[in-house]
Amino acid sequence: MWLTQPLYERSTRIFLGVLLLAMILVTLLHLAVPADHPLYVSAYTVNLFGKYLSYALLAVAVDLVWGYLGILSLGHGAFFALGGYVMGMYLMRQIGDRGVYGHPELPDFMVFLNWDALPWYWLGSDSFLFTALMVMLVPGVLAFAFGYLAFRSRVTGVYLSIMTQALTFALMLAFYRNEMGFGGSDGMTNFRDILGFDLRTDETRLALFLISGVALAVGYVICRALVNSKLGRVCIASRDAEARTRFLGYRVERVQLSVFVVSAMLAGVAGALYVPQVGIINPSEFAPLFSIEIVLWVALGGRATLYGAVIGALLVNYAKTYFTGVMPDAWLFALGGLFVLVTVFLPKGIAGLLKQRKQAKEKEEEVPA
Amino acid sequence: MKRLNQLKKLAVTTSLGTALTLATLGSSQAFAQDPIRVGVLHSLSGTMAISETVLKDTIEMLVEQQNAQGGLLGRELEAVVVDPASNWPLFAERARELLDQHEVDVVFGNWTSVSRKAVLPVFEELNGLLFYPVQYEGEESSKNVFYTGAAPNQQAIPAVNYLHEQVGIERWVLAGTDYVYPRTTNRILASYLQEEFGVAEDDIMINYTPFGHSDWQNIVAEIRRFGSQGKKTAVVSTINGDANVPFYRELGNQGIDAADIPVVAFSVGEQELSGIDTGPLVGHLAAWNYFMSVDTDANYDFIDAWIDYTGDEEAVTNDPMEAHYIGFNMWKEAVRKAGTTDVDEVRDAIYGVTVPNLTGGYAVMMPNHHITKPVLIGEIQNNGQFDVVWETPGTVAGDAWSDFLPGSRDLVSDWRAPMSCGNYNVKTGRCGGSRAAEEAAEALGE
Amino acid sequence: MKPLLACLLLFLTWLPSLSIAEEDVRAGALLEALDVRSFADKGEAISELAISEDPRTRYWLNALLDGSLQRTHEGRFVVVLNNRGRSWPVEDALTQEDLGEISRRELNRISINNSLRNQIRSLIAVADLYSEDLSLRRASAERLVGEVDEALAEFLAEHIEQETDRRVQQRLSLALAIYQLEQGELDAVAELHGSLNTDARIALSRAAAQEENPLLAQEAQAALSAIEQRLKMNRTAETLYFGLSMGSVLVLAAIGLAITFGVMGVINMAHGELIMLGAYTTWAMQQLLPGQPGLALLLSIPAGFMVSGLVGIAMERGVIQFLKGRPLETLLATFGISLMLQQLVRTVISPQNRTVVTPEWMSGSLVVNDALSLTLNRLYIMAFALLVFMALIYILRRTRLGLEVRAVTQNRAMARSMGIKATRVDMMTFGLGSGVAGLAGVALSQLTNVGPNLGQAYIIDSFMVVVFGGVGNLWGTLVAGMSLGIINQVIEPWAGAVVAKILVLVFIILFIQKRPRGLFPQKGRAAGD
Missing domain, CATH: 1.10.3470 (ABC transporter involved in vitamin B12 uptake, BtuC)
Structure with a gap:
């Protein structure tokens, strides 16, 4: 089985091991340690970690296309947000008649707009299974349509990057419109339940954190298996020399398209996990700047390693949380400076640094003292 | 030198936070107990920093003043400042941090509606107190939020009344940025104009533009054509922040004078005007509950304190700052009355609390978590200030649910016991306005 | 308000010969009348001021227009020279004597609103028709389009002859024709034919809509459709x-x-x-x-x-x-x-x-015709x-x-x-x-x-x-x-x-x-x- 293949690989095992350990540790420290103990992990922190993990999954999705396909997508935020919106629609429907206007079916913003019935694209949004399916399908279909056009006509490099940016920008403008039926600029918020569990309890938060962790692990293994497979090698070939790969008889555009779609679906899942944890989805997730930021996480962590993306996402987001609390006026300097330093001095990111260390160590060991 | 002072202040407040307040107080008196923590949730970076940083400074100034007067309940006040960086999900995270980690007793914060919507579940879950200082679209009433800015009936409706009755406007352009506040306000206004003044649908033009829209040529030309049909026309503008400068510039350059087609704005205050050359805008209007030019001693004292605090002779004050001033004082009074900072007790104590506003009157906290405000109409002057040309005879109480929207017409809000409900439906007689609950109850009854 | 425009003209040509002391007493009373709450009363007072023969009228009207005419708490009328900061340099409104700086707390503005602003501008515009400065005359002729009343119409009919500048003449004729059309004169339609001016178009569409004079309505309609054509282009x-x-x-x-x-x-x-x-x-x-x-x-x-x-x-x-x-x-x-x-x-x-000021020569627009101007x-x-x-x-x-x-x-x-x-x-x-x-x-x-x-x-x-x-x-x-x-x-x-x-x-x-x-x-x- 190609999917289980990465489990025999050392780096994957380490990654999964660390992830599992961290999840167990956080759970234990949250549940078993008394609240006044210095090692206690509060529900707030668990929630934060859950958010970071969904970002990490998003970063893995971006690394898959950027690291292994060489496509710098500046629009992955769009797939993430679409997944989030699909989940948001489900959560909105779960509110039922507990909205401010008390309409049994319509979300508040539709009552406000004087709509009589749900628009057709909201059909099925009250079913979790359907939602789970759409979380992957909607970003997948968009990625397919966009990728089909773009890869077929061989839009590459910078052009493709700018086009993905245009895509997410156009979607942002569209979602800002009230008539779209997604809540306009306020988006969707004030969620209550997911699958009957109250979103405002600590238990649900912990569960969502654990699910995000599992999703990250699964997503990671899928990506790892993909890049280790023959398809993955064609990917790398087309990244490094697209024309040559084509001349060798590979249908480069098909490879690109399929990997791009998988990546978009993963981003959609990440978005769907993100929304119940932060409690809001609105068009600002489509903002081009957010998509650039995702790329930066990957760059910081180390491109084309997958685990590097995870490290980058966790690190940058933790830094963001920390610095905006401690030095609100200066954190943009810190963030900006970090990006400059990393791209100039750490072109392979933190993962590259780790590798270097390891190699140096191995060399040292080889040379007898 | 001024700048240096500002920078210094910045550096000190941000890095030392607590230490600063302690140090400045060292000389005056020592406080025995733990400080009362006042959370400040305003964006200091990102797109909203332009509006929100002054509000953070306002609260810090008020806290400083209060400490100089001996604190509150014999305890020192301490401002806890965090930066949600104009990022809405981050607002929710920061709110949780303030309430959960820093255990603040009250929070002053937010500007945009979406950020308020994002933090609302957090405040309700953790039972916090939020004072929201900006004019907004209404259609909301939360147990944990006090709305010290204007509801639509405290700004938009009096403004069109003025235009219709005093200026004789017959044709209306409702222009706004494409987001919830303008959409709601314009819906309320369109329905109000048609119902109350019998304005024909043809005489209302509604136009929306994206955030930060900078090319207004076409729209201004359209307004000019719309306004040159022989009926007196006005523009009611809910255009947001950054888009205003190019809009007014285009108006001026296309020769639309306030005497021909006046523009009344709901989001343009002194702060926004300080970035515009107001020469060509003289006579255009704004509706607020406070103007810096208001001629009262309380206002002059506030302005002087603000200028001293910022060290900038040209510093301006604006309506949301006054709202924070009122909100802070109301909270202070309620804490004194309750003798504790406990959220539930403060909430019970705050209804009916009356504090002076800066325009020579008093603000009362109503049971629907809105306050009473006078409504002022001001004309823009060439020095970036407004000159009040009209005001409501008394104060107007804020209405959470608009009477001009079909969905919310029947809803009222009263958070006192026994009703204790933010959206009580007077028709069905139920909280939550819930039709489903009603039906279920009927079914059970049968 | 409009008949007063004509009164103003009457007095502008008639130079006064009162003693300075008498004048100041009168002037003080005139200004005093401006300091009332109601804008309607203020409008009356402005008209009074305009027909007074005081040579400082123009100075006061301008000060009123830009909001610099203010009153100290002691009741003295002053003109603010610069209204930025906490204290403002002022001069006496009657003697123009420099009074140094006064705190803004001490000053109350004689405020005006848009309709008063309009009134003052029209008053000044009529006076400007006599100005030596051609650009002032052109601006005032521009302003009077659509603002003509009976008294002014009579005056304009004579004044057009005296005017030397062709553009001012054209503008004044247009203004006059609009007034005449409103009075139902058929000849005016020909004058307005093809004009892209907004006021002219409004007057024509009103004439076309009225039913008392079918011939006029027909003519006006024809003129209007020609205008529509040009407007489209x-x-x-x-x-x-x-x-x-x-x-x-x-x-x-x-x-x-x-x-x-x-x-x-x-x-x-x-x-x-x-x-x-x-x-x-x-x-x-x-x-x-x-x-x-x-x-x-x-x-x-x-x-x-x-x-x-x-x-x-x-x-x-x-x-x-x-x-x-x-x-x-x-x-x-x-x-x-x-x-x-x-x-x-x-x-x-x-x-x-930050405020960046647009220089004078960059603001406004280049007027190609009445319907098209390029910013x-x-x-x-x-x-x-x-x-x-x-x-x-x-x-x-x-x-x-x-x-x-x-x-x-x-x-x-x-x-x-x-x-x-x-x-x-x-x-x-x-x-x-x-x-x-x-x-x-x-x-x-x-x-x-x-x-x-x-x-x-x-x-x-x-x-x-x-x-x-x-x-x-x-x-x-x-x-x-x-x-x-x-x-x-x-x-x-x-x-x-x-x-x-x-x-x-x-x-x-x-x-x-x-x-x-x-x-x-x-x-x-x-x-x-």
């Missing part, structure tokens, strides 16, 4: 102008990027912030030269170029040169720089927008954009630097072996592109906010323009910017601004699928992958 011209002017803004914003991105292959996300620096330079210049916004603006052109150019060179030396051959990573590094530059402006200057600031910016474009074409085609730039971009190794210092060329090219961004900032300061977010608003549009036009081709950028501007302005009236923007983006995405290398793809070896 003017609207088309106007849309075209809007499109070109929006296009020239896009070109200006994008052309610096066309050099750094197109020629050097650096994806400069800080391009927007370089534009912002140019705009801030304009602001700083105006602070340095208070009272001379025009000169400051002109000086900002070289200054903005230098500031942004130097920052650009610093970026190139400090960061970008280490990222040779990794174009996508320049995106990341420059994004970091853009964050830092934004926050730098926020901390050092202010998070608030001057945009006209200047259009010319400026073309000028910058030509200069860049010249530099790249005709100078040593241009030659070297082209050589280095086409074949770096070969160029170096010919003795070209490629690193120096990189530096200069990047500096040039950045400097041009600064120029864009100087221009944009006349259109939009000067604030920390300025750059963000233009960065995406700039990339779209460059990519649409074809990377590495300046002409492509010009054509792309102009056509996107026109497309946008044509769609906007029927689709709305939001949808127009979305449609343009979708159009670009689809266009790039058809022509993956933009409108004008680079040909030859330079295009190679």
